[in-house]
């Protein structure tokens with residue numbers, strides 16, 4: 001289990017357990033695990049398995065929003081706090097686009113892949 005300090009939250013990840021969670025200062029969490037049904041979509045995004053897709057997806061949610069100057073991912077914050085919003089697809093779309101771009105860079109040899 002590794003814990004990473006981001007700007008306004010922590011990201012805890014266990015490759016052994018295939019489990020990750022975003023932890024906010026108030027103690028709430030947005031956990032995520034891979035599901036077998038996600039394998040096809042993971043491959044479409046450029047991953048070999050669903051776990052890598054889920055792990056990076058969750059992390060990119062927070063990094064993307066922090067880099068845009070927002071305090072946190074609205075999507076993950078809402079999950080952690082039991083809320084739902086209609087426009088969550090906008091953030092999802094941006095996260096998925098980041099994942100595609102990163103995997104293309106890896107595929108082209110510009111980035112080396114740490115896992116998988």
Ligand SMILES: [Zn+2]
Nearest residue numbers: 057075092095
């Ligand atoms: Zn998402």
